[in-house]
Amino acid sequence: MRTVGQLLKEDRLKKGFTLEQVEKATKIRAKFITAIETDNYQKLPAAPYIQGFIKNYSEFLGLSSPTILALFRRQFIERKRQNQPQIEEPLTKSAWQLTPNKVIFVLVVILVLGLLGYFYNQYQALHRPPPLTLENPKADIVVHEEILPVFGRTDPDATVSINQEPILVKSDGRFYKDIPLTLGSNTLVIESTSRIGEKTTLIRRVTRAP
Structure with a gap:
């Protein structure tokens, strides 16, 4: 596996x-x-x-x-x-004994760590650039067609542009745009921008052959 x-x-x-x-x-x-x-x-x-x-x-x-x-x-x-190494059973009981105060202390520590983890994850999620997956084209390619369908998915709340031209993002995060190609090399810059301005950028080079 x-x-x-x-x-x-x-x-x-x-x-x-x-x-x-x-x-x-x-x-x-x-x-x-x-x-x-x-x-x-x-x-x-x-x-x-x-x-x-x-x-x-x-x-x-x-x-x-x-x-x-x-x-x-x-x-x-x-x-x-x-x-993990094998550890032999101790012959005597541990001197550490569980008390109500220790239980309360452990619970408080767990609660504080849980809250810190939650706020950290929220902060990370807010400031993380949006995910951007390009399903077509997945890589640099050579085509003969005049029109290239460009589609993929991102965060539903993000805005997407191709070569600085905004395109519609659906409620499920998917986007689609037919891009006209000129003969020769075409550079596509696909950019997804979150609500606070964090960006994820993908670049594809598409060559249109005669």
Whole structure:
């Protein structure tokens, strides 16, 4: 079975994204993206941050983040189990005893961490560039037709433009536009902009042959 890193890398390469493009769009350092793609979790921060990175990365690629995260948790737990040394049972009871005060303290810490995590995720979601998936053309191509249908999907609240010309985004985030081509090389700059101005840009070079 393929790992989370392999799935993400294969999808990134399939969609033609470079590490630099992913880093710019997700605000995740390229070295962390490489560590995720190679399943080298020792080079990454703690598990909650890894899950945040994987969630942002998979959503940027247009993948199901709950599915990818579930696969990650299963693989991560299995790897920890394999690497965990066997510990002998202690002969005496631990001196640490559970008390009501300790229970309250732990619950407060969990609540505070949960709130911090929630607000952090909200902040990240607000300031993250919108996802942008181009279904056609998926890569640089050569065509003979005068008209090229350009379509894909993004955040429903985002605005999309092709070569600075705004196009309609439907309620499900999909967009479509027929683009006239001139003979020779045509450069298409597809840009998705969030409500606060964060942008995701894809560039396709389409050559129209006679």
